Structures are given as C-alpha cells and as structure tokens.
Amino acid sequence: MTHTAAARPAARPSRAATRRGRRPGRRRERAWAYLMIAPTTIGLSVFYLWPIAQTFYDSFTSSGPFGGSTWAGTANYAALAQEPTVGQAVVNTFLYTAIQLAGIPLAVLVAALLNQKGLRGRSVYRVLYFLPVVTMPVAVAMLWRWMYDGNYGLVNYLLSTVGIHGPHWASDPDIALYSLAAIGLWMSLGYNMVIFLAGLQGVPTEFYEAARMDGAGPVRIFLRITVPMLSPNIFFVTILTVINSLQMFDLAYMMMSTPGSAAGAANPALPKVRSITYLFFQKAFIEHDIGFGAAVAFVLVGFIVLVTFVQFRLQKRWVHYV
Amino acid sequence: MNTRRTSGPAGRTGRRRAAALAAAAALALGAAGCAGGSTGGTTNGSGPVQLTYRIWDKSQQPAMQHIVDAFQAANPSVKVTVQLTANAEYWTKLQADATSGSAPDVFWMNGPNAQLYASNGILMPLSDKLAANHVSLSDYPQSLVNLYSYKGTQYGVPKDFDTVGLWYNKKLFDAAGVKYPDDTWTWQTLQDAARKLTDASKDQYGILAPPFGQENYYDTIFQAGGSVISADGTSSGFDQPAAVAGLKFWTDLVKSGASPSLKTMTDTFPSQLFESGKVAMYYGGSWDTLEFAKNPNLQGNVDVAVLPQGTKRAVAIHGLANVAYAKTKHPKEAAAFLAFLGSKQAAEIEAQEGGVIPAFNSTQQSWVNATPQFHLQSFLDEVPYAVTYPTSKNTSAWQSQEAVVFGPAWEGTTDVATAAQKMAGVMNAALSKEK
Structure with missing residues (x-):
C-alpha cells in the first residue's frame, strides 16, 4: 500500500494542478473521502470479504470444531457428491425458490390494486401487507407453527367448520415445504409490494390516459402498460427473491425445530424441507464438520452466481428502461 | 445479498491515506476493547481475581448466584460473575469463544459435548487438582463421573443429574x-x-x-x-x-x-x-x-x-458438570471455584432452589422433599441401575x-x-x- 501511495502523486501531478489548482487542497479532500468510506470499507472487508475468503479456504480443509485445520484438497467436494442429503436439499431449495417467484405476479397485482386512486383505507391495507416484513421471522414462525398444528391449529379448525379434515401442515413430509413456502410468500409480499408501489408512482399518467382514449380496458392496460413499465422493478425483485430464497434458513429452522429439544430433532418432514443453507448449518455447527459445511456453502454460492448471471443475460429480452 | 458490488471500491484501496488508516486503527482498537470487555477473566492490578462462570438455564440463575455468593464470602480475593447465555446459542457461542481463545473460566458442560471439548484441549484436566481441593469423585454417582472422564483423565465435576x-x-x-x-x-x-x-x-x-x-x-x-x-x-x-x-x-x-x-x-x-x-x-x-x-x-x-x-x-442417566477452561488466566482460582461448585454446601443450595437433582450423594433428599406432592423418590430409586447416557467424541x-x-x-x-x-x-x- 505504501509504495503505490508514494508512486501516485508523481504520476499525475499536472492534471490535479490544472483542474483544481493547488494540490494540497485536493489531497485533503481525498483524505476526507477515504475517511468517510472507511467504516463501510473496513466493515465490508472484516465482516464479508475476509469470511468469504476464509470459508473458501476452509472448504479445502478438514478442520476441527475449534480450528486447527489440515489441507484436504477437494475431499470435501468429493464427499459432497456422495452425500445422499445434498440432492434432496437442492431440490427442496429450488422448489421453494420457484414458489417464491410465483409470488411476484401476486405482489404486482396487489400493488396495482392498492395504487388505485379511489380505494378507501389505502394506507391501512398497505400497513397490513407490510406488517409481516417488519416482524421477526422467529415470531412469525412460532405463530404459524401454532396455526399449522394438525390437531389444535387454527387453520384446521377453520377447515373443520366447512367439514374438511386438514392435514398436519408442518409435519407431513409431502406438505411441509409448501406450508413453509406459503409463509415465505406472505412474508415477502409486503416488501415486494412497496417496491412495485414506488415503481407505479413513476409511470406517467399520460400513458394511461392515452390507452383509455384508445379504448383499452383495465386488464389490457395492466398487461400492456403497467407490467412493461414496472419491468425494471420486477427484474430487481426477481433477483432479490431468487437470492433470498436460495438462502432460506430461519423459517425452516424454526418450523422444524422442536421446542425443548435439539434442532430439527423429531420432525418427520425435515428431509423434505431441509434447504441448502440448513444443510450447511447442520454439517458445520451440529455435526462439527466445518470443511464439509464450507463446501456446501460454496456450492450454494455457485448456484446463486449462476442463476443471477443468467438473469442478467436474459433481462435485455424483457426489461424496459424508460 | 450483499456479496455483489464489492469490486469497485476494492480496486482503489491503494490510495488510502493516513487519515483512513488512523480511522481504521481507531476502529480496530475499539473492537479489541469490546472483545476484551466481554470475556472477563482479567486482573486489574492488585484487585480481586475476576472469574466468569457461564450457564444456560435462566431458572437456575438465582441458585447459581447464591452459590457464587457463598464462595465469595469464603474467598474474598476472588470475584465471580455469573454469565447467562440462552440455551439456543450456548454451544455456538462457546465454540466460537473457545476457538478464539476467550472462553469463560468456568462453565457448564453436558454429556454429548464433554468428549468433544476434552479431546480438543479446551477443558482443564482435573485429575491432580481434585485431591488438592478436597474433591472426592466417590461423592457422585459413578455413571456421572464416567460421563466426564476421557482417556482416564477427569475433566468435569458432576453438578446435577436427571433420570x-x-x-x-x-x-x-x-x-x-x-x-x-x-x-x-x-x-x-x-x-x-x-x-x-x-x-x-x-x-x-x-x-x-x-x-x-x-x-x-x-x-x-x-x-x-x-x-x-x-x-x-x-x-x-x-x-x-x-x-x-x-x-x-x-x-x-x-x-x-x-x-x-x-x-x-x-x-x-x-x-x-x-x-x-x-x-x-x-x-x-x-x-x-x-x-x-x-x-x-x-x-x-x-x-x-x-x-x-x-x-x-x-x-x-444424564447430568451436567462444571468444567474449567484449559487456558484460563487463573487456573488456581478456577480449580478452587470448581471444587466449591462440587461441594456439599453448593449441592444443598441447588437442591433447595435449583429445581434439579444435585449430583452430590446424600443431598438429593432435599430435592425430593422440596416437591412433596409427587413421589420423586422414584427418580432416585433408579440410580443404582442407571446406565450412562451414550456419548462419543x-x-x-x-x-x-x-x-x-x-x-x-x-x-x-x-x-x-x-x-x-x-x-x-x-x-x-x-x-x-x-x-
């Protein structure tokens, strides 16, 4: 760092001198700029970049629960390919992500409805939809656990009033993932809605007036004007949803754990709900196999990078920036 | 989510100037200060020796505090701070602290984790320290003593048990x-x-x-x-x-x-x-x-x-033990405190207010008497044929x-x-x- 700092002023003194006059002023300004970004840069390096590098290194080691690692080459990745739970975890994670993506059109629709001028109690609706976003996931999961209880839950009670005998929503292996995804949809709807509402404010009203003059109905206006104009927001929300959903952990952890006993102790649905991040947690922190856990984490990073890259490549086809 | 967009500023770090470095140094010092403050176990000059005692059960905290009070009354030169860490994060936190070399001086241990911590050199070997502090392992059920012995060395003093x-x-x-x-x-x-x-x-x-x-x-x-x-x-x-x-x-x-x-x-x-x-x-x-x-x-x-x-x-049968950190700055005081936690006096306090069966033989009757509406003697009657909870490294x-x-x-x-x-x-x- 010191040698580059020494070399720089010599390399470009003239430009600084001609543009801004005296160099010391510019220099002080720059020092201030660095001072200002220092907290973020340091925070980012200490809490993100360094751990990422460390995790990447760990994935090639066989490390004990208290550090002290030995180089293991690609043994963790080879073991990962053999591990039977990995495949199911990938399937679970992508299925969950697909369901979350299906929630985006819903959020667009809700936002468009809530944006209507004549709607009464608009702000009340907005608050209600946004409330789950600012509620602690742990509290949300505990509440839903209680509602999903197969024998005494609210959901099955309501179903029983119309004569339906509901299943065990959170402990039936064939259903639990969908129950979980429903909570995920409910939790993210409000956040996505706010982004779409903001996007709708930016759509010029002339477009709508012109469309109405041409005789377009509300559905046609929604599909031909609202959706294309919102496409940058939809793109943004899609990217976020994919990244967040692929990393899903807290919901599964809370829903699968048994109060008063070890995490995920006895829920028969766990193998069909366990996400990649859950598997990472289990391997690294319950089974104390840090190296294997790190390898799982990097497989997830690989998926996220790949999917996000594809999304950016595809955006030219459908995202319209005004 | 935040892993993207980091390449921009990173390419310019070479231009950091003294001011930025000074800020970094200040932050680093601040962070170090925080870390030092939270771990305890530090001596301040000629003052009393400071020990940290970490537990996870909130309902037992008052009983633990009373035991600490009794210990401090007998040992005025040692000050013990009881540190409560919620059950859900106890092991994650302890693992991180032990990895970074800042685990508490004395803490609770359970069966499933005992060999893991003992085999990795986190726990203080007690074999020679027990006799010096007048602790006799024959005062506790053998099945519990076994749970905290690894390769012939004793690492924990039984605290309580459950059947x-x-x-x-x-x-x-x-x-x-x-x-x-x-x-x-x-x-x-x-x-x-x-x-x-x-x-x-x-x-x-x-x-x-x-x-x-x-x-x-x-x-x-x-x-x-x-x-x-x-x-x-x-x-x-x-x-x-x-x-x-x-x-x-x-x-x-x-x-x-x-x-x-x-x-x-x-x-x-x-x-x-x-x-x-x-x-x-x-x-x-x-x-x-x-x-x-x-x-x-x-x-x-x-x-x-x-x-x-x-x-x-x-x-x-399973039970908890009190253990000491191998790298504690005050091994002598930690061993003395550990011995006190395993004493009959501490067990009596635990039996009366802790809600758990104390490990010290002959003190368990107080636990039975504390809740007379149930025939709690059943739990003690089972001890002679109890089998140690299965654990491994x-x-x-x-x-x-x-x-x-x-x-x-x-x-x-x-x-x-x-x-x-x-x-x-x-x-x-x-x-x-x-x-």
Missing part, C-alpha cells in the same frame, strides 16, 4: 379402573394398561411414544439388554436384536393407536399433550417436575413411578441423525429393523471419522 420416570394421570387411571404403576410393572403391564387407557372416541390416549432418545428408546434398549454405543466407544449398538426390541416397544405403541401419531407429537410437544390431560402415561424426565407442579390442571392428578422393567431394570454427528432415520419407522413406512440397521451404518460412519 426418566413414568409420569401418569391418576384421573384417567381411576376412570378406566386400571391400577396405578408401581415397581412391579413390566413392559407387558404397561402395554396392557396403555391399551385399556386408550379411548379413540374421547380423543384419549394411553401413552406418548415419541422418538426421543433419553426419554424413550435409550431406556428400553438398555432394558432389553442392548446398548447404543459399544463400551469402547467405537461402534454402534443399534443393529443388535436387543436395540431393535427396544425401538419396537415404542413403534408398536404408535401402531396400535395407544399413542398419538408422530405428526401429532411433532406439532404439539409430548409433555404439553400430557399436561392437557388427554394422555394417561408419559416417560418424562425429572426436569419435568417444576413444570408439572406449576400446572393447576394437574394438581393432585399426576404422579410418577419408576420405569417398567424389560428383561432387566435400566434407565438412562462427536456425539451430535450421529445423534442428530437418529430422529431423521427413525422417523419412517415411527410412521410405519419402514420396518424397525431396517431403520435400526441404517442408523447403525450412519453412526458407525460418524464414529470412524472421530479417530
């Missing part, structure tokens, strides 16, 4: 005309009673049969003459016929409808189902005493007996798999013997990695 008893609802027994459980009961008596006490029309069950280790199948595996882990700790006992019999005891109860389904017991925790008064019998720990004593619905309706016997009498690597592997057997989709065979395979693979 499992047969809790039963007298009201349901009276209504069905079934005699209350006592020490003559066998597996057969229990199965017959469970059937008689089940009434599907009233949504009433005879027993709860969840797939829990200590409370359920470990006990019955031991009662069938089997084991969970071999005596030398290198192989699984799940594939032995006795273990299969111990597991089948429970799956049969679920299959016959005498117990609620696994899904129901997952949605609602078994002890809650028992407390709702709809289930007649429940294999519950001595730790359930406080909760049951507090529940007004159970007043006068609930009692506890020793577990029914299989081919022999057995019960799993990395217990949770295989133990966390048990419920997942056994789940299908409980649901009736897999044969019990097949599930037991599979579990033995998983466990043996995990054990082979421990070397």
